[in-house]
Amino acid sequence: MSEPTVSELDSLPVPEVRALAEGGEAKVAGSAWKLAAYVFVENRLAVAGLGVVVFMFLFCFVGPLLYHTDQINTDITQFTLPPSPAHPLGTDNVGYDVLGRLMVGGQTSLEIGVIAALLATTFGVLWGAIAGFVGGWLDQVMMRIVDSMLAIPTLFLLLVLAAMFVPSLPMLIFIVALVAWLVPARLIRGETLSLRTREYVDAVRVMGGGDVRIVLRHIIPNTIGTIMVNATFQVADAILTIAALSFLGLGVPPPATNWGGMLSNGVSYTFAGYWWLIYPAGLAIVITVVAFNLIGDAMRDAFEVRLQRR
């Protein structure tokens, strides 16, 4: 690549100073939540991301009410039809309408993504907070468990689990959550280590508050920024994970499907030129995951959380 010119180097960043000069925070008065919301809304990309997520939920859950298709019975007289007024995105290899399938598949993808992220975050946060708060040998044991599980690449662990247990929808959610709780556990444990020495923890104790109260009412609420940012990334990751699992043939059993499963179906027709079996589902995944990532990025800025990720 060409060497940068002098004028380019002169404009190299001095972020701290610029932040001071703009004095953005002085404009806002009110709670931390208000401030966070303000920073978030300022970020156009994040608002766009939120818009996309809302649209996707409407598309998948309200869409089928307006656009009626049969997603249970196959119709092999109508297979792999190219897009037409009757089927805006064509039909797949067993005659399902692709647009309708996109809605139904999206329901599964979003459900798994959101529920698995909630489960993983809840469990991970509790695990990390307990390990960090109690400390000592319990912390050592709990965190070594996390380290050991993190050492196994996600997809490998998932495939072993999916091969062991017959994948039904609840089982898939459970399996995805089982490998996803590790990162929040680690993050929250780190924060708890610094939070537990704060004065307000001493204050609670002086007032007679027990350990459970301290962890649940004081420590965890103070890590809410990290939790929410991580949970958002978790949804994005879970959607990708479940797509990969379905692509590898260990996803939800038919006639249910998800975006990854639809792609897995379309692969066989790569050489036949049936683009409507490959592009719509893939784009749906990419757009949704990008949207969740944009929201996560913006929330990280809003809550001023520094995560190890990205």
Add this chain to the structure above:
Amino acid sequence: MTGFLLRRLGQSAVVVLGVTIITFVLTRLLPGGVARAILGTRASPVSIAEFNRDNGLDLPTWQQYLFYLNQLLHGNLGFSYRLNEGVGTLLGDHLPKTIILLGASTLLALAIAVPLGIMQAVRRNKVEDYFFTTLSFALYSMPTFWLGLILIIFFSVDLNVLSPQGPQGDISTYLDPEQLASLVLPVVTLALVTIALFSRYMRSSMLDNLVQDYVRTARAKGVSNTGVLYRHVLRNALIPIVTLLGLSLPGIFSGALIVEAIFNYPGMGLLFWDSARTRDFPVLLGVTLVVAVATVVGNLLADIGYAVVDPRVRITE
């Protein structure tokens, strides 16, 4: 440094032991027990009893674990009844191919991501920066198999210039022009995902370093702009990349599994995938163990590398 090394080695050993406990627990969770899962549902009680005796499964649980550990220490990773071959032998065939795929794509990714990250940091918030930021965001959010599919459609179906299937021959034939050409798409697919991640890190690492005091000092001493950028900032900005390489190893392994599945590349990932579909548990657990140990060793090497290039780490640890 010795203290740091010993401590890190100790931690890694504990994690490896933890991984063996996990794989051991996984075998206990097998539906219908280990013998049924491996010998099949129609295995006779006699053969099951024999299998249990041979594999120490008639012992108390903690002795079973020691038996398992002892087997591992003797290099016995298990036996695939489906393929009628030891897991160790299978890995000997498949692992080198995966290492070639990983090595080639990681080198390619670094060769592209590092200059790209520098360029983005220097041209920060300009059109190029926005363009590549958006691109890496999209790549990062893209399912690897979909990316591979699109590349196949474009380069194999539409243009018909590259093979949609990875090299099928022995490693010694990989340098044949035809085999080499079929290696292009798998390597590029895996590299593209990593480039997105690495260039993001490189960009922010450069930006972090550009505002450091030593940059101002160098400027004050009259070092030229290019001198500051390449002799001072770049050298420091590359340090976190060492750790990143170690940390992204599990992700790259997962990526390799998918890439091998799409391009039918006969490496460890494809072996693992086939075993998952046929529920060949000895292979699944053996490979899982090997991949996990490789990850731990990779992280260990990255940490040691970091400590070598950046002495501050040794002190603060």
